[in-house]
Each structure stands twice: as C-alpha cells, then as structure tokens.
Amino acid sequence: MPLTAVGGGELMTPVLRVEDLHHTYLPGTPFEAVSLQGVNMEVQEGEIVAIIGPTGSGKSTLIQHFNGLISPQRGSVTVLGQDLRDHDLDIKRLRRQVGMIFQTPEQQLFEQYVGDDIAFGPRNFGLDAAEVRQRVKRAMEMVGLGFEDFKDRLTFSLSGGEMRKVAIAGVLALEPRILVFDEPTSGLDPATASEFLAKIRELRDLEKVTIIIVSHNMESVAQLADRIYVIVQGQSVLEGTPQQIFSQSDQIRDYGLDTPQVTQVMQGLRSCGRPVRADLLSVREAEEEICRCFDLTERQVDH
Amino acid sequence: MIVVEDVHHTYDVDRAHPVTALKGINLHIEEGEYVVIIGRNGSGKSTLAKHFNALLIPTSGDVSIKGMNTKDPQHLTTIRHSVGMVFQVPDNQIIATVVEEDVAFGPENMGLPLQELRARVDEALTVVDMLDHRTRPPHMLSAGQKQRVVIAGAIAMRPACLVLDEATAMLDPRGRRDVLDTMQQLHAQGVTIIAITHFMREAVEGTRVIVMDQGNIAMDGPPQRIFSQADELRQLGLDLPQVTQLAERIHRRTPAFPTPLLSVEECVEELCRLPQSAVVSS
Structure with a gap:
C-alpha cells in the first residue's frame, strides 16, 4: 500500500497502524510468556498519542515493534507505509525514521565526550562533518544543552538529568519523523519535566514530528496527549481523548491506573452532590469550574 | 539514627570539571522518621542518600549511622545491614536468575538458618505482592515487578532504615501505591524511611520533607509547612x-x-x- 502524502490538512493514511498484533516471549519453552494478544491502534501524522497500561501489560513490547526491534509474530504493523513483516524491509531507513527513547536513556550513552555521543548516529548515516555538526548543535539546543558549554564535557561526569538530555539529543540528531518515548519524564524534577513536555509538544507543533509516549504519569499524559490508548494484558481495551479516558475513572482504577488529582477532586464533588463537570484535567479548568459552581465571593465577605 | 555533620562531597571523575555535589550538609535523622527528600536534578539528593550506607564517603565531614562513622571500614558490614538501599533502576540491583533467589541473596549472606531464610523471603515477597512470581526469571518481569523484587530483597534484610532513591519512578499507579503503602507499613513498624522522589504527591506521605538545592539543604520541615511555600518551591525547580x-x-x-x-x-x-x-x- 503506497503512502499517500498528507495534504491540505487532511489526515489520510495513518503514519502507524497496528492490527491484531500478538507476541509471545520464548514460545515453546517453560518460560513462555504471552505479552501481546490483540493490539489495534492507529496514529495520524502530527498526533501526540499516549499509551498507558499497568506494568507488564505489554506496552514496551508493543513499542519495540515500531522500529523493528521486534518483528510481528501475528498481526501486522505498518509504519510510514512499510509493512514490518516485509522481507525487503529497509530496517536502517526505518530506524532513522522512528526514533526510540527508552526508559533511562542515559544508560545508552557510551562515548567519552558529549558531542561525539550525539554525533554517533548522524555520522553512521554517512552525513558530512559540517552537516553532523549542524545537527548536533541543533539537537543540543532543542534539549537545552548549550553547544559550546557541553560538547567537550565528559559524558560520564554529567548528572543523571543532563545525561538524559544528551541521550535524547542523540536521537533528535537523526531527525526522525516519529518519536517514541518510554516514560519521558521519569527521574526528572517537576520543572525539568514540564519544560521537557513543552519541548515534546514543540517538536510536534514546529517540526510536525509524530509523538508516541508510554507513561505511568497520568497527569502529564492528560496534559500532553491528543489521544490515549489503554493497553491491559496485551490487548488494547480503551481509546479516546484524555477527557473520555479519565472520565471512566472506575474502569481506569480497575486496570491499576489512576486519574489526575484534579479529576479525582471533581469526581469527589459530584459524589457529594455538587453539580460540577468531572471530565476536567488541569488545575486551571478545575478552578474555573469551582468558581462557576460555588459562591466564592460570599465566603470572602465572611472572612 | 543518622547524623550528618558538615559533609562535603566532590566528584572529580572529570578533572577539568570537578563537581561539588554536597556543600556542607548538616542533618539529624531520628529513628522512626519518614523523611522525603526532594530537589531538582543535580541538587545532590542521590549523593546524600549514598552517604547513608557508606556507598560514598564524605570528601570532608562525617556521617554516622547509629554512632558508627561511615569512614571506619570495620563498621561497613553492620552499616550496610542497618541501612537498605533501593535505587531507581531495578536491573542494576538484580543478580540472581530466579526471583526468590534474588530476594534471598542478602539474608543468605547474613548466614541465617534455612528455615528463617525461607520465612523472610516469603514474607518479603508477600509484602510486595510478588509471591506468585517467586520462581520466575527476573528478566522476564516488567520494570515495576522487578522493582518490587528489589524492595523485597531489601526488606528481607530487616534493616533499621530503608533508603529509596526514586524507587517508584518506573512503577504504574497501582505499583506506586503498593510501594507507598509498603513504606507506610514499614514506617508503622518502626523502620526509618528515607525516600527521594520527584513526585510531589508522594512527598506529602512523609512526616518530614527536606528540600535540596545546589548541594545545600534549602528547606526542612513537615509537609504542611513546606507545601505552603509554593513560590519558594517553584524557584527550586519543584512544584505543588x-x-x-x-x-x-x-x-x-x-x-x-x-x-x-x-x-x-x-x-x-x-x-x-x-x-x-x-x-x-x-
């Protein structure tokens, strides 16, 4: 199936499509473990899609299919028009197009100097020195590491947060069309985490990079994602906007997940018989809704 | 329980850019406290935590655990038995090829009789709800499950103090809740808990919050007091x-x-x- 170019704002062919995907680890051995048993999902170009699910639900196995680290055993995965079961699949091309940033990417660093680590990918793809330098500089700026300040620093003398930025810059330097983040903010302080989430959104808004994130942080998922897939026991069980997903709080909790704290507050108020909207995700929305429903001025006079 | 006096720590891995991670820390942690340490990346939280069981020795100043100076090599084993550590990435702490053997590793090295060992391993796996997985190979578990195995390994040593350095960072919400409940339970039993976290909603679980910034203690107090200072926290890279x-x-x-x-x-x-x-x- 040829990939039809996206034109005039029309979203035609999804950049990523997963159909009835199954995966079993070590089949036919005593350690056989079923990981995926029927996942379906579609991601459109320029979307930010979050995958949530309890630990062990198969999220990491699923995303390892996206750049061909795992081949589909049953079902299919199509990425940017390439069927990943295809024997002629150009895996190098696929890996340039789909950047993967795993949990604790700082563990993937190996070069002595920061600049070399980030340059490793682009150099391997045969780009000339000037282009490599340009890409390294740009990638470092995107993650907030000053080029001159950091390029000659020793990789292993950096703090954990800085190392993570280096690792991410290394992937960005490949200029992928799809970026997959496994737990993008774990281990980051709140300010760095929200700065980082803003950067992810910026990559989508400015560079039209399609973003897929796997996260256990319901509050950041609620803020960032356009759509959410819930994966439970290797199956895709729910799909929808953050509002749709998090308003099904009982089900979400049954799955071992959670809803943002403000959603919990609003639902608590509803249980107390207050007529507030419960499908709110951010502090500001909740504040406005509370102002609408409660007479705050009267209370101020009391004081 | 833990006394930290004017502790400085400098990393000089990169001679051209030595990093001073701790710049004169003074701290007393009493037995039975539940201390949560927060602070932006690079503020020195993990460096401080590693001083609590002599994984790091101060460049200057002293750390003592129950009166034992961490600089004194003869106390090393006792200190490590007293203070258990759980880190963020469970893979780095798992050494065995079967879950229950991994949990047994620490207490086995303490020379416990087999029956006692069996009982402790089962108890610890029950606390973290991994008993059903006891014969599985750890590398086949999810990150969250592995972390619970690591915590079980630490609990099985029955330490007086448990230090958790972002131990919940990789867990799903239920796993996180389970670990937090486990910590509350251990705290109720008198175990001193020291937890480092970036989740502000976890920081309210403790009885005391320490905020670090640039190698110093910037704030120290009960959660109600710390979290009433929103502007100060935001300036320190944190949030409510x-x-x-x-x-x-x-x-x-x-x-x-x-x-x-x-x-x-x-x-x-x-x-x-x-x-x-x-x-x-x-």
Whole structure:
C-alpha cells in the first residue's frame, strides 16, 4: 500500500497502524510468556498519542515493534507505509525514521565526550562533518544543552538529568519523523519535566514530528496527549481523548491506573452532590469550574 | 539514627570539571522518621542518600549511622545491614536468575538458618505482592515487578532504615501505591524511611520533607509547612501536588479557604463546605 502524502490538512493514511498484533516471549519453552494478544491502534501524522497500561501489560513490547526491534509474530504493523513483516524491509531507513527513547536513556550513552555521543548516529548515516555538526548543535539546543558549554564535557561526569538530555539529543540528531518515548519524564524534577513536555509538544507543533509516549504519569499524559490508548494484558481495551479516558475513572482504577488529582477532586464533588463537570484535567479548568459552581465571593465577605 | 555533620562531597571523575555535589550538609535523622527528600536534578539528593550506607564517603565531614562513622571500614558490614538501599533502576540491583533467589541473596549472606531464610523471603515477597512470581526469571518481569523484587530483597534484610532513591519512578499507579503503602507499613513498624522522589504527591506521605538545592539543604520541615511555600518551591525547580495547587488558587480567591491541602479527600471536604453559587443552585 503506497503512502499517500498528507495534504491540505487532511489526515489520510495513518503514519502507524497496528492490527491484531500478538507476541509471545520464548514460545515453546517453560518460560513462555504471552505479552501481546490483540493490539489495534492507529496514529495520524502530527498526533501526540499516549499509551498507558499497568506494568507488564505489554506496552514496551508493543513499542519495540515500531522500529523493528521486534518483528510481528501475528498481526501486522505498518509504519510510514512499510509493512514490518516485509522481507525487503529497509530496517536502517526505518530506524532513522522512528526514533526510540527508552526508559533511562542515559544508560545508552557510551562515548567519552558529549558531542561525539550525539554525533554517533548522524555520522553512521554517512552525513558530512559540517552537516553532523549542524545537527548536533541543533539537537543540543532543542534539549537545552548549550553547544559550546557541553560538547567537550565528559559524558560520564554529567548528572543523571543532563545525561538524559544528551541521550535524547542523540536521537533528535537523526531527525526522525516519529518519536517514541518510554516514560519521558521519569527521574526528572517537576520543572525539568514540564519544560521537557513543552519541548515534546514543540517538536510536534514546529517540526510536525509524530509523538508516541508510554507513561505511568497520568497527569502529564492528560496534559500532553491528543489521544490515549489503554493497553491491559496485551490487548488494547480503551481509546479516546484524555477527557473520555479519565472520565471512566472506575474502569481506569480497575486496570491499576489512576486519574489526575484534579479529576479525582471533581469526581469527589459530584459524589457529594455538587453539580460540577468531572471530565476536567488541569488545575486551571478545575478552578474555573469551582468558581462557576460555588459562591466564592460570599465566603470572602465572611472572612 | 543518622547524623550528618558538615559533609562535603566532590566528584572529580572529570578533572577539568570537578563537581561539588554536597556543600556542607548538616542533618539529624531520628529513628522512626519518614523523611522525603526532594530537589531538582543535580541538587545532590542521590549523593546524600549514598552517604547513608557508606556507598560514598564524605570528601570532608562525617556521617554516622547509629554512632558508627561511615569512614571506619570495620563498621561497613553492620552499616550496610542497618541501612537498605533501593535505587531507581531495578536491573542494576538484580543478580540472581530466579526471583526468590534474588530476594534471598542478602539474608543468605547474613548466614541465617534455612528455615528463617525461607520465612523472610516469603514474607518479603508477600509484602510486595510478588509471591506468585517467586520462581520466575527476573528478566522476564516488567520494570515495576522487578522493582518490587528489589524492595523485597531489601526488606528481607530487616534493616533499621530503608533508603529509596526514586524507587517508584518506573512503577504504574497501582505499583506506586503498593510501594507507598509498603513504606507506610514499614514506617508503622518502626523502620526509618528515607525516600527521594520527584513526585510531589508522594512527598506529602512523609512526616518530614527536606528540600535540596545546589548541594545545600534549602528547606526542612513537615509537609504542611513546606507545601505552603509554593513560590519558594517553584524557584527550586519543584512544584505543588495538583490538589495543593488547586487549593492554593481557591485560597487566593477566598482567603478563608484553607491552604495547603495535601490530599484529594481534604480538598473535596473543604470545597463541599463552600456555599453553592446562586446561578448553579437555582
């Protein structure tokens, strides 16, 4: 199936499509473990899609299919028009197009100097020195590491947060069309985490990079994602906007997940018989809704 | 329990850019406290935590655990038995090829009789709800499950103090809740808990919050006091839990509304006391 170019704002062919995907680890051995048993999902170009699910639900196995680290055993995965079961699949091309940033990417660093680590990918793809330098500089700026300040620093003398930025810059330097983040903010302080989430959104808004994130942080998922897939026991069980997903709080909790704290507050108020909207995700929305429903001025006079 | 006196620590891996991670820390942690350490990346939290069981020795100053100076090599084993550590990435702490053997590794090295060993391993795996997985190979488990195995390994040593360095960072919400409940349970049994976290909603679980910044202790107090200083926290790269932020915003509009509120339940309760607006109730 040829990939039809996206034109005039029309979203035609999804950049990523997963159909009835199954995966079993070590089949036919005593350690056989079923990981995926029927996942379906579609991601459109320029979307930010979050995958949530309890630990062990198969999220990491699923995303390892996206750049061909795992081949589909049953079902299919199509990425940017390439069927990943295809024997002629150009895996190098696929890996340039789909950047993967795993949990604790700082563990993937190996070069002595920061600049070399980030340059490793682009150099391997045969780009000339000037282009490599340009890409390294740009990638470092995107993650907030000053080029001159950091390029000659020793990789292993950096703090954990800085190392993570280096690792991410290394992937960005490949200029992928799809970026997959496994737990993008774990281990980051709140300010760095929200700065980082803003950067992810910026990559989508400015560079039209399609973003897929796997996260256990319901509050950041609620803020960032356009759509959410819930994966439970290797199956895709729910799909929808953050509002749709998090308003099904009982089900979400049954799955071992959670809803943002403000959603919990609003639902608590509803249980107390207050007529507030419960499908709110951010502090500001909740504040406005509370102002609408409660007479705050009267209370101020009391004081 | 733990006394830290004027501790400095400098990493000089990169001679051209030595990093001073701790710049004169003074700290007393009493037995049975539940201390949460927060602070931005690179503020020195993990460096400090590694001094609590002599994984790091101060460049200058002293750390003593139950009166034992961590600089004195003869106390090393006792200190390590007293203070258990759980780190963020479980793979780095798992050494065996079967879950229960991994949990047994520590207590086995303490020379416990087999029966006692068996009992401790089962108890620890029950606490973290991994008993059903005891014969599985750890590398086949999810990150969250592996972390629970590591915690079980630490608990099986029955340490007087447990230090958790972002131990919940990779867990799903239920796994996180389970670990937090486990910590509360151990705390109730008298175990001193020291937890490092970037989740502000976890920081309210402790009895004391220490905020680090640039190798110094910037704030130290009960969570109610720390989380009433929103502006200071934000300047230190931190934030309030969502529910605390919401309460703070309502408080700004209606000063009689109490702040800080640290839990969803408290917040709902206080909001329910507000009069409904005429528009909505009519």
